[in-house]
Amino acid sequence: MVVCGDDGLVHRLAAELSGVYSESVTALLPGARTDRRQPSVMAVRAAALFGRVTGAVGVRGQAASGGAPAQPVRIVEAAEPDDEALIEAGVQHAEALALVYDDDETNIHAALRARRLNPRLRLVIRLYNRRLGQHLEHLLDQAALVSAPDLDPEATDASTTVLSDADTAAPALVAAAIAGSSKVIPAGGALLRAAERPPAAEGGGGAARERALCALAILSAPRDAAAGGGSGTDGGSGSGSGAGADEPLLLPDDEEVARAADRGTMVLETVTHTGPTLPPSRFAARALPLGSFFSRRLRWSLAGLAAAVGALAVASWLVTDEDPAHAAYLSLLDLFAIDDPAIGEPLGRQILQLLSGLTGLLLLPLLVAAALEGLGTFRSASTLRRPPRGLSGHVVLLGLGKVGTRVLARLRELDMPVVCVEQDPQARGIALARSLRVPTVIGDVTEEGVLDAAKIRTSLAILALTSSDTTNLEAVLSARASKPGVRAVMRLYEDRFAAAVYRTLRDSHPQALTRSRSVSSLAAPAFAGAMMGRRMLGAIPVERKVLLFVALDVKSHPELAGLSVAQAFRPGSWRVLALDTTAPGDRRPDLAEPAPPRGGERRSGLDWNLPADYVLTSDDRVVLAATRQGLADLLGRRDRTAPPPSAPDGRTADAGRG
Template sequence: MVVCGDDGLAHRLAAELRGVYGEQVTLVVPPSERGARQRAVGRARATTAALLDRVSAAVNRAGGNGEPADGERVVEAAEPTEAALGEAGVARAAALALVYDDDETNIRAALTARRLNPRLRLVLRLYNRRLGQHIEELLDQAAALATRDAHGDASTTVLSDADTAAPALVATAVAGTSKVVQTDGLLLRAVERQPPGPGQVADPGLATLALLSAEGGESGEEQGPRLLPDAAEVRNATGRGTVVLQQVAYAGPSLPPARGAVPFASLFSRRLRWSLAGLVGCVVALAVALSVVTGMHPLTAGYLTLLDLFAIDDPAIGQSVGRKILQLLSGLVGLLLLPVLLAAVLEALGTFRTASALRRPPRGLSGHVVLLGLGKIGTRVLTRLRELQIPVVCVEADPEARGLATARRLRVPVVLGDVTQEGVLEAAKIHRAHALLSVTSSDTTNLEAALYARSVRPDLRVVLRLYDDDFATAVYRTLRAAHPRASTRSRSVSHLAAPAFAAAMMGRQILGAIPVERRVLLFAAVDVAGHPQLEGKTVAQAFRAGAWRVLALDTAVSGGRREEPAAEEAYEDVRGPGVSGLVWDLPDTYVLHGTDRVVLAATRRGLAELLGRRPPDRTPPATTTPRPRP
C-alpha cells in the first residue's frame, strides 16, 4: 500500500493499514515533514494501538498477524511526481491513497498513477464532491479500457473528510463509540456482553461475532478469543463473554413530524391572541349595551357598533345620552384596535417567513442532540442524524453558514448565536439534551462550549472535534477525570476519517473493521457469483467457523443484478413483497444464488481465501500461545 499526503491523515492512514489490516505501507511525505513525521507517527501509533485494544503491539510480541512498526518505508518528495510515485513502487502496489490537502494535487497524481499502473486501486481525498464523482467515473473507465476488464479490482474511490468522519461522530454521540461499520445506510457496532447469570438469556444481537478470552478451567491457561464461533461453541462456552453485532439506534423521543402548512394557532403569539380576544369581547359588550339602551335589534346594534368602531361618520345627533356615550366608547376601542391589527399582520408575515426559513426549538423538547456548527463537517453530521430519526437542535453563529440551507430543508430547529455567549445553549435546551456534538472550526470554541455544558449538566455526553491529537488527548483525560460518570470523547477529523480511507484501499467490498482483543474482524459486501464457497450453498453450508460468516442479504436492485424472475421470487420468500434493504434474519436453509450480494464478517486470512487473494506470509494466529489480555 502506498500513502501520499502532507498532513496528519496520511500518518493515521498508514498506522491503520499496518495495525488493522497488517499491510506493508510506503509513506510519501514532503521533505520538511521529517521532524514532524516522527512525532506524528509516534502519536498515530500510540492512539491507534489504544483504539484497537493494542492490536499491533500484542500481535507483534506474538509474532502473529501484525507487521513490525519499523517496517514502514518512507519516501520524501515535495510533490507526488511521476518519479516520486515510481520510487514509492506504485507500479507494483495494490492500492494508492492520495490524501493531500489540495484537490488539484490529488487529481494530477491520480492521473499519473493510473497511467503507471492501470490495475491500481485508487483512493482520493477531494473536497469538491461533484468533481469527485466525475473523476471517479473517468479513472474507472480508463482502468477498464487499459485492462480490458470492466470487472477488475482497479477501482477508484473518492472520499472527503466530512463524509467519512460524520458516521463516527454520530455513533459517538448516540452510542458512545466511534468504531463503527457503515452499510446500506446503517451504522453497526460490536458490543461486548458479559457471561449471562443463572436464569438469564444472552442477547445475541444481530449476530455473535466472537467469544472473549477466559481462564481455562483445570490448566489455568487463558483461552484466546474465538472469532466467528458456531452455535455449538457459543452454547458450550460457559463463563466467557461474547461480542455481538448491534445496530446503532436512538431510543429517545423523536421530533414531531414536520407539517407542510403553518397551523393557524402558530401565526400569532399567545399575548397577541389574548389581546384580540379582549377586543372582541369589548365589541360584543358594546353591542349588547347598545341593544339594551336603545331597544333595537341585536344585529342592528352590532352593525352600528362596528360603524362606530371603524370611525365611519354616523354621529348620534338627536339620540339619547346613552347612545352617544356608547358611540364614544366604540370609537375609543377602535383606536385601540388599530395597533393590535397592525401587530397581527406583521407577526403573521414574520411567522410565514420564519416557517420557510428556520424553526425554533419546540417547547418540551428533551433527549435531543445539540449540534454546534453547521460547516462542512456539521452539515454531514446533521444529515446522518436525521437519517437515523434523531431529534437535533443546531447552533450556528454565522447566518450565512453553508449548513443552514440543509437545516431549513430538513425542518431542523436552529438557534442563531455565538455559543460562547450566555443564553445561547440554554435556548437550545442543553439542560434536557441527550448529547452535545461540538464540531465548529475553532478548538477553543468547542472546548468552551463543552465546559459550559458540563457546568449546566455534569452527566451530559459530550463529543468534541479537535484538530490537534495531543490537545484532544489532554482534553479527554481532564474531562474524564473531572466528570468520571459522564461520557466524553474528543476526536480529530483525521482520526475518524482514517478507517474509511483504509477500508477503501482494501477494495470497495470492504466495509470496515472492528477489533476484538488482539484480533481483527473485517466486514465486506461480496457478490456471490464467482465464489464456489458461497454460490449454490445454503447459509449454514456457506458458514466456516473461524473464517467467515454470512450476516445479511442485500436485496437492493442495482447494477443490473437480480433481473431473473426466479431469483426475484426467491427474494420474495425471504423478505416479503415490497421490502428492500438488508435482510439480517436469514434462514439457514436459504440458498445463495449467483445474483445475490451478501454482507459477511471474516478474518483477514478467511477473507483473503474467499476472495482468492494470497494472504500475507505470517504465522497463523491460531497456533500462538495464549497470553493475558492487555
C-alpha cells in the same frame, strides 16, 4: 500501496495498511523541497506514528527502531503530488493509490495524473462532493479502459472509489451520541452496533441475547493481573478452539458460545432511537400554514373591510334599483375611486359613493400592511429556528462543517431531535439546518449563555465536532458544569491528549458517559478496505483484535458459491450476515449509503434474517464479517504471518482507534 495526503488521515491510513493488512506502504507527505536535508513536521509525526525514527537524511527516514512494523512505511516528501513526486513514490508499479488531501481539487488533479501514469492502478479518492465523486469514478474508469485496451477487468481491478471521511465517520459519531458506542457499522441505511454482553451468570443472557442478530466474539475471561493477553494478531485460522481464555475468540459457532457461558460476548444488534421526538409540525415541517402569513388583527381587519364592501353593494342595489351584479360593480368602482362623480344623481347614490370612497381610503393601509407581513413571514421562514420551549432529550451538535453536516443528516434520518450551535452564519451546514427546520443557535460556544440557549440542561448528549480540540474540550466542560450527567462525544485528534481528557472526565464524572473520537481514525478502515479492492462497511475492534465487515459478490468466491449459509460459515475466519435482496442491475455500489426512498419510506435492501439452509448462488451479494486473515484468504492475498507493529505504549496497531 501508496498513500498521499496532508492531514491526519494519511497517517492513520498508512498505519492501517501496514499494521492491519501487513502491506508495503509508501506515504507521500507534503514537505519543503528547498531543504531536503531536514524532515518536515509531517514526516516526523508520521515516523512517530509508524513506530520508527527518521534518519539523518530525513526525506525517507530509513532508520528503524527496535519496534519496527511488519511492513515498514516508506516516507517520501513533496510539495505537491505532481508527476515527479508520484513517480518517486512508485505509482507506476503500485497496486493501489489513496489520495486523501483535504482539498478536493488537489485530489482530482493527482488522480488524473496517476491514471495516466498507471492505467491498472486502483484509485481511492477522498472527496466531499458526492455528485462530483460519482462522475469522477465513471471518468477515471473509462480512462483506464482507453489507456490500456488490453486491460482485463476480471484479472485487474483498476477501479476508482470515491469516499468521504465525513460520511464514513458520521455513523460512529451518531451512535456514540445515541447509544454510547462507536462500534457501529452502517449498512443499507441501518446502523448496526457491536454490543458487549456480560456473562450469563451475571444476567447478561435472556432477552438481550435473543434480540441479537448473531454472536461476533467471545470476550476474554476477566483476570486480576493486567497481562499481555495474546500476541496482538487476530490469527483467524480455525475456530479458535486452541486459544486460551485470556484472549477473545472471533466469530465463534454456537457450541463455543454455549461452552463459554461464563465469559462475556460481543453481539451484533441494530441501533434505534426510542427517545422523545418533536412533533413534525414544530420540528420538521417544510411548509408554513396559510394562517401564519398574516397576523390575527390584520385578518380581522380585512374581514371587516370585506363585510363593509358587501354592505355597500347591497345598499347600492336597493337604492339604485340596478341588478345585483351591476350594483356590486359600481360599488367597487367607487371603492377604488375610478368612477365618475355622482353629480345630478339621487341623494342616496351620492351618499353611497362618499362612503365607498372612505372605505377605499381604509383599504390602502390594510393592503400595505398585508404585503409587509407577507414579506416578513417569508423572510422569517428562511431564517434559522430557535429551540422551542419544553425541548428535552435532544442532541446538542456543535459545529456545522463537513463532519457536522453529515452527522446532522444522519441524526435527522433517525428522527433524533437536534439543536445546532455554529459560530459562522455562512458555514457549510447552515443551509441544511435551515432546510430541515432544525433549531440553530448562532454564536461562539465558548461564550456565556450559548449552551444555555441550546437547552443543554435538558439535552441527552453533546456532540462537539468543531475543528479545534481546545474548543471541543471547553464546550464539553461547560456542558458538564451545567449538567454533570450529559453524555459527551468529542472530536479530538491527538491520541495522548484524547486519552488524558477521557481519563480525567471519566474520573471526575463517573456517572456520565464520555467518548473522544478522531475522524481520521474512524475513516481509515474504510479507505484501507477500498484500497484492498473491496467496499468495506467498517471495522470493529475486539480488544486487541479486529473484525472487518465487507460486501462481496458470491460469484467471485468459490468458498461461498453453491454452499448454504451454515456451510459457508468458517468459525474464526468469516461469517455471512446478510443478503442483498435487490436485483443485480439495481444494486448500489456502496452499501454504507442508505437506499433511495420509495413511496415515502426508506428501503434497506438487506435481509439480516437469512435461514441457515439458504444456498448462496453466483448472482447473490452478501455482507459478511471476517477476521484479517479470513478476509485475506477470501481475497486470495499472499500470506502474511508477521505480527503487527507495537505502539509506544505496548498496544498493537490493530487495537482499533476510536
